Amino acid sequence: MSELINAREERGADISRGGPYYGELIEQVRGLMDRARLVSPTDELALDAIGILKQLNDKLDAAVVNEWSTPTWTRFDLPARGNITLPPFMIDHADSSGVDARLTFRNYHLGGNNAAHGGQVAVGFDDLLGMAAAMHAGSITRTASLTVDYRSVTPLNTELKVRAWAERQEGRKVFVRATLHDGDRLCAEAHGLFIVLKPGQA
Numbered sequence: 001m002s003e004l005i006n007a008r009e010e011r012g013a014d015i016s017r018g019g020p021y022y023g024e025l026i027e028q029v030r031g032l033m034d035r036a037r038l039v040s041p042t043d044e045l046a047l048d049a050i051g052i053l054k055q056l057n058d059k060l061d062a063a064v065v066n067e068w069s070t071p072t073w074t075r076f077d078l079p080a081r082g083n084i085t086l087p088p089f090m091i092d093h094a095d096s097s098g099v100d101a102r103l104t105f106r107n108y109h110l111g112g113n114n115a116a117h118g119g120q121v122a123v124g125f126d127d128l129l130g131m132a133a134a135m136h137a138g139s140i141t142r143t144a145s146l147t148v149d150y151r152s153v154t155p156l157n158t159e160l161k162v163r164a165w166a167e168r169q170e171g172r173k174v175f176v177r178a179t180l181h182d183g184d185r186l187c188a189e190a191h192g193l194f195i196v197l198k199p200g201q202a
């Protein structure tokens with residue numbers, strides 16, 4: 001993980017972007033999403049919540065920035081860099097040989113029967129495979145192909161282990177693999193192709 005932070009800092013990344021309270025703000029939003037996924041409100045509660053959320057959204061509007069200025073590019077100290085669209089993970093190790101992470105699916109990732117939604121599993125793989133590809137290639141990459149095999153149910157609210165690594169690189173093509181484990185049990189595995197972007201490629 002320190003290699004990743006160093007690599008970003010060398011490129012002028014600011015891991016304090018968003019300030020000292022940004023992580024707790026994002027955690028509160030995740031908590032809101034957990035509740036929103038399972039709440040069955042009375043009319044009174046729904047109206048009350050709508051009023052509070054409208055006020056809050058108006059307040060946050062004043063601080064919305066463009067995508068390149070958000071803290072989520074640089075906050076490697078926070079779960080999933082503070083990106084609320086990702087299942088929260090912490091990176092234990094990341095270098096050109098691969099990425100090891102601890103990842104937890106939350107209530108808001110529920111598919112059914114207390115298990116994570118398959119699409120959410122793919123989201124987690126996409127980001128961590130992207131990181132493994134970028135660390136291997138030393139350059140930003142884009143997902144060209146991603147295949148997920150679901151081997152057993154992926155539990156919610158349980159710390160899981162992800163390992164993602166590049167198997168080989170052919171020119172701009174980085175071939176990557178990843179596994180997701182609950183203890184010794186394999187929940188899912190993935191393989192993908194990530195393409196190194198050409199200079200200036202949109």
Ligand SMILES: CCCCC/C=C\C/C=C\C/C=C\C/C=C\CCCC(=O)SCCNC(=O)CCNC(=O)[C@H](O)C(C)(C)COP(=O)(O)OP(=O)(O)OC[C@H]1O[C@@H](n2cnc3c(N)ncnc32)[C@H](O)[C@@H]1OP(=O)(O)O
Pocket residue numbers: 007126127128130131134135138139140141142143144145171172173193195198201
């Ligand atoms: C040490 C410092 C490191 C610096 C970085 C440090 C840290 C990084 C840290 C953190 C990064 C963190 C996280 C990662 C973040 C996000 C990960 C998620 C990423 C995404 O979520 S991203 C969105 C979804 N993604 C798309 O929105 C792609 C849409 N698409 C396209 O943008 C183009 O399609 C593109 C660019 C993929 C390729 O286009 P292109 O024009 O550049 O290249 P071209 O088409 O020539 O393909 C080149 C060769 O790949 C083969 N090829 C292409 N596609 C293939 C396929 N599907 N199957 C089999 N082969 C395929 C061709 O056949 C050819 O092969 P060949 O050269 O052998 O002929």
